[in-house]
Amino acid sequence: MYEPIRDKSVHSTMAGTPHDFPHRSREEELDIQLAGHLAALLAVTDELRTAAPSAGLDTAAERLTEQVSRLRGGRTPAPARVPARTTGREPNAAALHRRAHALAGRALVVAASRADTAVAILAAEQMDVHAAALQPRALASR
16 A cells, blocks of 8 residues: 655654764853853943943943853953944933843843852842842932
């Protein structure tokens, strides 16, 4: 009733060819993910520094740069290019702080998962800073 298969299958399995593509360990994957979250947090921090310069944001940017460089094997992150405002409006500080708070939270989760205490502390501090900046009295004073 059925005709026997005459040709080699076009569907291949991984059996017998485990080294055809590079593999990364779980730690390497977490390093890549954590570096990405921290680099995104650094970009938002740079936007905030452009909108409202402060020594605290400068220090945070330096610490974030150090950690991203460490996670990327010494490669420093490219400086964020803050786009020129063609609309004439200032960036929404509250939205930037919310985004930074969310990114710091993601970094904290990954740092805890890979047991990176230094980054976990930095991320928690950044969450506190951005949460405090979102308080009504902090936004009213700007």
